[in-house]
Amino acid sequence: MDIRYTLVYMKQCYGRAMGYFGYITAFLLITANIKLFEDQINNIGLTTGQAILLAIPIFLFGNLFVGYLDLKYGIWKQENDFTWEVTPMAKNLCETATRIEKILTDSTNDK
Secondary structure (H helix, E strand, C coil), X not given: CCHHHHHHHHHHHHHHHHHHHXXXXXXXXXXXXXXXXXXXXXXXXXXXXXXXXXXXXHHHHHHHHHHHHHHHCCHHHHHHHHHHHHCHHHHHHHHHHHHHHHHHHHHHHHC
């Protein structure tokens, strides 16, 4: 088995797992902050459990809203385009595809 394939495969698995661990970390941050500000939360009439049940949906919908804005305003697309520009292999692939498209278009127009 090729060592590069193994490394890329492991990197992909690691990246995917880190995405899932991000959810766990976010939950732990929410609960830690609620515990840290427990006195202030109790002063507004919420218990710790109620604050957690309120904070998690707000956090999730907040993330969905930020993701929506990211897609709506094309930030993700711009980042993706930038990655293609700075990666030599991807840039070469795009240039080759453009040349092939030009050749096909020219041969179609000649007929």
